[in-house]
Amino acid sequence: MGFRRVAVYGYRNLQDAAVDTGAEEIFLVGENGQGKTNFLEAVYFLSFGSSFRSAADFLVPRDDGKEFSVRGIFQDSEREIDIALKYQGRKKEIRLDGKQIRDRKELVSNVPCIVFTHGDIDFVAGRPERRRWFINQIMSLFNPLFIDLLRSYNRLIKQKNQVLKEGPASLLDSYDLQIARAGLEIQRRRRETIQDFNRTFSRLFGEISRFSGELTIEYRPSWKAAEDEEHVVRLLASQRGRDLDQGMCTSGPHRDRIRFVHQGNDYVQTASTGQLRLISLVLRVAQSIFFSEKTRKKPVLLLDDVLLELDLERRKRFLASLPAYEQAFFTFLPDEPYREYRKPGTLILQVKSGILTPV
Template structure:
């Protein structure tokens, strides 16, 4: 799978763009704030239906315009396309191969895209909710039914929390038991999917991390559950009195976390910025491999400001891992662009893109 053409109208700083791209490595280089990351963002929206930079896609509409238009043409076994129309009023319409899509769920599973951005490093070091969100997003790409289980679980947890906060009569305990009975099945589905994904993720992360770091460091990833997969109903029952006392749900998939260790030490405490970046690159490459294994299609890989804080050896090792993957790389450093001798180079300046020959 690879992107062949991207058209943009009134998207970010692009008044109009209509540009072809190539299989292999495409490098977008130029000074900062010229529109390099905007191209990656547009590709991500066409693949995943949302920006990786802002919560409201309406913020991507060019200032003074009512809407933005995005069109991505790509090759699977045949020519295919995705169109996205984003309104400043937050309305969004989607088309797949020219046919209107009913919802975002219909878009997922067409143009597969995996992105690395500097913001991803927060996932490894900051709140557990970021790691849970990452897991849920990646699993949803390969198991659409997981989305429904997660939505139902989240809805019931909100209802249970509301009941726990009220504690207005003696029947609250019975109400909580009823919610727990509903939650048990969804917890089982979520845990099964998350743990299965983490096991596969850990395997691929170790493999890719060794390739990028030169085998000098060892990574392990462990899913930390607050309700064990065996005995879910019994655990929820034991927690009831504590939850009634505290007035909130104290355990469940919404409280779980990922533990990431570098050479046996917590990465949140002991990793340098370069080590952290190497880890997240390995994680994102592992996500791509899982998607490829699950769907039979090689996703498009987007690497934003990927070379920052990597030494020359790790840069070269990273590039070796990208063989056979269409990759879009942004950099503000001309020297990094020259490092990519076999890449297709595109100079980005003030919302325009011009292809340049290497050398």
Template sequence: MYFKEVRLKNFRNYKDGLVSFHPKVNLITGKNAQGKTNLIESLYIMSLGKSFRTSKDREMIAFNEDYCIVRCIYVKEGRENEIEIVISKKGKAIKVDGAKISKTSQLLDNIYTVVFSPEDLKIVKDEPEKRRRFIDRELCHLKPVYYKELQSYKKILLQRNTLLKKGVDDLAMLDVWDRVLVEYGSRIVGKRKEFVEKLNILSRKIHSRITNGKEDLVIEYESNIIFNEELSNIEYDFIEKLKKSRKKDIIRGTTSFGPHKDDIKISINGIDVRHFGSQGQQRTAALSLKLAEIQLIKEEKGEDAILLLDDVLSELDKERQEFLIDTLSDTQLFITTTEFDNLLLDSIKAGYVFEVNAGRVEKTLTK
């Protein structure tokens, strides 16, 4: 699977342009604020229908324009396919091979991308919300039905919290919201726990290779409701937690328990590196998680995910840079960098080098 080309119109600082890519490595160079990350972002939205940088689609529309268009050709199982996304002030329209789709969830199983940015390097030490977002983003790729369940849960959670803030006069109505919240929340917890268990097996092996067996990485799902692994037992535990916290929830106007409060525990040699790990350990753990994510997509979907490395190689030492590129030799890679590195170029066996300047992309080298 690989991107063949992308056309951008009124997308951030891209007025109108077409870029054709190499099936293997695409090294994108240029000074800061020229459009390198914008190009990476345009590819990412082809797989998930949204940006990894902003939750507001309108921010992707160029200044003083009413709409933007991103259209890509990608190759999957030897066949060319097309995705087009039009974003306007009225909303978002998506077409797959010329056919309009009504829900973003219908887009998720077409092309798989994994983005790795400096922000991802901080996923280990940042707040739990960042780690929950990491799980949710990847599960939407692996199980499109999860996207629907997550959206339903967020909507119900918002409605329950709105009811709590207004003051609960009708406890029967709160019981109704609780039952639906537990239904979707239990599915989310079950899928997240299964995902983290698989991720733990893969990332543990990868981390051992990176550190030459010196460090043992363990990833665990931390839930504030789960005591038993069977779905029916998760539902029972969840509803009991909501009952016990009801008075407190009414006073505070918010929901104290549920998957929106969960986290991932990340340990190296038995030490919780979220709080006590060195910067090097935290970054290596983040790298192991990302590589495990790609491997899991391969195992679950039978396809190599496309990796988008956004100005992240400069944050890794040479040894980890080489490990990353060597490990992903079968994957299409997009690498953005402000500094042209001859050692990095030497490590690339086949690919294109581009230079981005003020929203214009020029191919400068072919290997």
């Protein structure tokens, strides 16, 4: 079923209102700048407790206000959930069925959501940390406990970096052992996940693109030859001089590399912008399918103007490739042929000046 209703208050340019969204598919139709993406972002807040556009929550309140809130009623085959998020005085409070939650990872397991945006091209052609972020999200969706492991590792790296800058150096051996233990576990899980994920991604990309030859994701861990904790500790010790000079830990999972390979070569170096965009779309579809296979749950999909750069045939193949979902929100410009994609139960909402009106 998905979200039956989404209510917003003080949210960007959206009118304060409760919007009925009780349909498997919702088409948000309007010109640019009218509020389509803002509404998708509000739904995303209910799934992750954060925005997919910015980490700065203080930018969300309308007209330089100090607060905003989002509330949604989510229903699947098992239960109904009331999710409420309120931001006030630079503090955020999230309640699940009236009970305040302390960790946003509790939302991920309750309302799984996958968003498709133009910014996803960064997972293909952007900085290495964006590719690592995407792989981490894949893993966190089906195993929220991975979030704890990642947080622990990042905290250790931050603490070690402080010691590298300020001392005392006597603490470094202790940090290296803990970093080796957590880092090897992250490396192991990333390797296994990417190997598993490739089966879905490569097949999908071939079907949608009709591309000649297989495109795969290649994992290049920072600790290439690491065998065990002792090996990594020795490696970190050998790099200590460099780390002290730079004031940071220069190896580990936070420096892993991930690339897209075709016939042994880095495909991103020769691909067109259209091909890069297609890879980013397929990544998200594969992520949705992978999540469903791992959890036996159906995600909520948010698709923000992602069909614009595909030709008609690729649009059809892309839409046909989408997995079973609990609910899907699509955004369209008025002159797009969105009515060709609608189903008998599709809800079409016109979006103009922040007001959503059923058509």
